[in-house]
Amino acid sequence: MIKKVLCTTLCALTVGVMPISAQANDIGMETATAASVVGLLPQTMASYWGEDGINVQLSMGQTLTKSLLKVATGKLDSAVVPTPAFYALQAGKGPYAKMGEKASALSKNVRALFGFPASMYHAVTWADSGIESWEDAVGKRVYIGPPAGAANAQITALVKAGGLEPGSYEAVKAPWGVASQSFQDGQFDVYVGSFGLGSQSLAEMSLQRPIRLLSVKPENRVPSKSVGMADGVIPAGTYPGVVNESDVYTFQTLMFIGVNEDMSDEIAYQLTKSYFENVSKIAEGNPLMKHLVSADPFVGVAAKIHPGAARYYAERGIEIPDEYK
Structure with missing residues (x-):
């Protein structure tokens, strides 16, 4: 059983990159400003994830195109990913244009847990x-x-x-x-x-x-x-x-929670399960997030679904679209 620990939220604008965790209950995640749904969702969920045994060390105020690249290169466990940023990484365009085919190869290291309208x-x-x-x-x-x-x-x-x-x-x-x-x-x-x-x-x-x-x-x-x-x-x-x-x-x-493909199935499963079990609570606590309750879990998803998240959807009888399997 994963040991329950307190969640730590790092609200600094810039922090050192956390490598993919050796301990199964400790992960790093990056997101943008706390003033938007993009920042509010993981910030609010961090305490629920902590209660379920996942210590999310959250760094806010980040440029998410850079956060995505950190996830793809294995320097970060997870990040909120803008859907078009992932498309750009796949195609080696936009902020990743200078990387060419290397960007496309790196995109294959990213998996999705769930998407959400931001x-x-x-x-x-x-x-x-x-x-x-x-x-x-x-x-x-x-x-x-x-x-x-x-x-x-x-x-x-x-x-x-x-x-x-x-x-x-x-x-x-x-x-x-x-x-x-x-x-x-x-x-x-x-x-x-x-x-x-x-x-x-x-x-x-x-x-x-x-x-x-x-x-x-x-x-x-x-x-x-x-x-x-x-x-x-x-x-x-x-x-x-x-x-x-x-x-x-x-x-x-549109956004999705992206993780490195090497994240353990158990952590990916618990992150996904905790979100859907608590999304109504976080919506009640902040009207800016009330639309999340009725959102399609795959809206905004661009990467393949992580096997751990897929396990949760299978338990709930939620069919994953073929393009994300």
């Missing part, structure tokens, strides 16, 4: 900026995510679905952690941020100064599968200081 992109502009639609943002400065993240391609696809072609605006890249303040300081005109629906930080911003949310065109509501997103809606009235009177169409990011 945050929604909110395209924010000040209500008095004169920008009432994406067409009004021609020639303007638009924040498209951190320099090395998977978000660049996603936000570019979102902006295009709104009606702006690449090159018709000035794309600004900066770390997630400084983006909100940079927008408030006037460093760009449109801030495309990743937020859980009903985000408190965005609500507070809207109360300081009225904001407008930009929508994708109705005919472009369904994104291409290759960008790793799903269609989403921000209902009118979600935020107190937003001037939009109708629903806003946007895109929702």
Whole structure:
């Protein structure tokens, strides 16, 4: 029996990479900012995993394209993986372009436990900026995510679905952690941020100064599968200081919990089992995660399912799609 231990959460922005654990009850995991579903899910689950005997040493504020590479090379046990980042690793493109065929080979070392819909992109502009639609943002400065993240391609696809072609605006890249303040300081005109629906930080911003949310065109509501997103809606009235009177169409990011293929079947099984047994509890504790309860367990999954996770699905009678077996 795996000995039960307390979970340790490392909230530092940068930590040393933890090698794949020799002890079966101790693993390293990386994720992004705590302000999003991407960070909230593993941070909240860490205590439940600890109760079930898995000590997850969680490092937050990481660039997930880099975290994925650490998992693929065996330098890290697990990470939250953006779906398009895995596709890029498979193809040796994007942030892995210089690696060529080596990137594709490394992608075969990654397995998935489960997927989940994460945050929604909110395209924010000040209500008095004169920008009432994406067409009004021609020639303007638009924040498209951190320099090395998977978000660049996603936000570019979102902006295009709104009606702006690449090159018709000035794309600004900066770390997630400084983006909100940079927008408030006037460093760009449109801030495309990743937020859980009903985000408190965005609500507070809207109360300081009225904001407008930009929508994708109705005919472009369904994104291409290759960008790793799903269609989403921000209902009118979600935020107190937003001037939009109708629903806003946007895109929702998709993620999966990725692990190195050498993770033991028992740990992979327990991580998966604990999540599904406690997802209702974490949803009750934070409204930003209430959508996780009804989510398809394979939404956003791009890698093959780990045998340990497959064991859990078999016990529950959940059929794994052939592409992930």
